[in-house]
Amino acid sequence: MKIATITVNPAIDQTVSVDNFQTGAVNRSRDMRFDAGGKGVNVASFLADYGLNVAVTGFLGEENADVFERHFARKKIEDRFVRVPGETRVNIKIMDEANQVTTDLNTPGQIPGEYAITRFYEQIEALAQTCECFVLSGNIQAGLPADFYAELIAFLKSKKRMTVLDTSGEALSAALKAGPNIIKPNIDELGAMLNQSLNSIEEAHAAAIALVNDDTKIVIISMGSDGALFIEKNAAFIVRPPSISIKSTVGAGDAMVAGLVAGLSKKLSLQECARLATAFSLSAVTRLGRDLPASDVINEFQKQVEIIPFVVTKS
Ligand SMILES: Nc1ncnc2c1ncn2[C@@H]1O[C@H](COP(=O)(O)OP(=O)(O)OP(=O)(O)O)[C@@H](O)[C@H]1O
Ligand SMILES: [Mg+2]
Known part of the structure; x- marks a missing residue:
């Protein structure tokens, strides 16, 4: 099974290591690196590392596309990103290892024009001929219509392709109307979308089961160190990670989505998919x-x- 991931607003992650970082002062960095980032790019990277055939698309600024191009070449990921004028945004992470704090500086990202969106749909159409599963990850930059994912899902459904959605806020609520096959909000994202605070697994289940229907067959609520709740129409289970010491939670959700898709591609049962996703x-x-x-x-x-x-x- 070939998989495509979609990242409409990728980013280059610039990680700067600064011990005892201070605002308003001159800081000296120990180390600095640039990585190709964006949630769909992360998902594709994990899938490629696992040995699966994966393509990526979305929008990339042509002026600093080389960071991505090197990354895709190294991982043997098929690059179907549409190039747009200008630069892809750079998100800065200041890592202060001495104090174990990270400071994030995120930028909004540029808005693709009509021409780029037309080119993007050409890529989607071409990919729909070879890819069975599409992963839509991350938020949509302001300036793209809120129903961007909904339209994309509707199109992919018309081509009988599977869609896995990992987003939040308005993009999520708008996309739900198009019936993505699988969604994976974390518990806070689900609560925010429904405008209610979810304080227990029972509350999360009650909220999520209402989202399961003939199109959206699987809802996964991830809950950080508590694991995740997998819900289908007539069954639900919790998948619980061991307690372990962690290094960084960056990309935990993206890895979970990748593991899920990897399991589906191997035609594993949902429980085995959940196990692999958690691994x-x-x-x-x-x-x-x-x-x-x-x-x-x-x-x-x-x-x-x-x-x-x-x-x-029952209460
Ligand atoms: N502290 C932790 N200890 C053990 N496992 C963890 C921890 N944090 C996350 N995980 C694992 O990662 C999965 C996804 O985590 P989480 O719910 O934080 O995703 P997320 O909020 O979508 O993350 P992201 O920031 O990448 O979008 C969890 O279900 C769990 O298996
Ligand atoms: Mg997430």
Whole structure:
């Protein structure tokens, strides 16, 4: 199964290591690096590391596309990104290891014009001929219509393609109307979208089950160190990671989505997909950077994952 991931607003992550970082002062950095980023790019990277055939699309600024091009070449990811004039945004992460704090400076990203959007749909149409599954990840930059994902999902559905959506806010609520096959908000994103605070797994389940229908067959609510709740029409279970010491939670959700899709591509049961998804996310949180470890590490993590049936308790 070939997979395509879509990132409409990618970013270059610039990580600057500064011990004892101080605002309003001259700081000296120890180390600095640029990485190709954006949630769909991360998902594609994990999938490629796992040995799957994956293509990426979305919009890339032509002036600094080289960071992405090198990354895609290294991972053997098929580059179907539409180039737009100007630069892709650069998000700065200031890592103060001495104090264990990270400061993020995110920029909005540019808005693709009509011409670029037409080129993008040409890529989607071409990819729909070879890719069975499409992963739509991340937020939509202000300036693109809120129903951008909804239209895309409707189009992909007309081509009988599977859609996995990982976004939040208005982009999520608008996209839900088009019936993505699988969604993976985290518990805070689900609560924010529904305008209610979800304080327990029971509350999360009650909120999420209402989103399951003939189109959206699987809802996954991730809950950080508490794991994730997988919900289908007639079944639900919790997938619980072991308690481990973590290095960085950056990309935990993206790894989870990648592991899920990897499991689906191997035609695993949903429980086994959940186990693999959690093993991927454990790989992400226990390491820095966004490369997947060797398969024996993933296998070991899979064994440590616990699956607990979720039974609705009537009150
Ligand atoms: N502290 C942790 N310890 C163990 N596992 C974790 C931890 N944080 C995240 N995970 C794993 O990663 C999965 C996804 O995490 P989370 O719910 O934080 O995703 P997210 O909020 O979507 O992340 P992202 O910021 O990447 O979008 C969890 O279900 C769990 O398996
Ligand atoms: Mg997330």
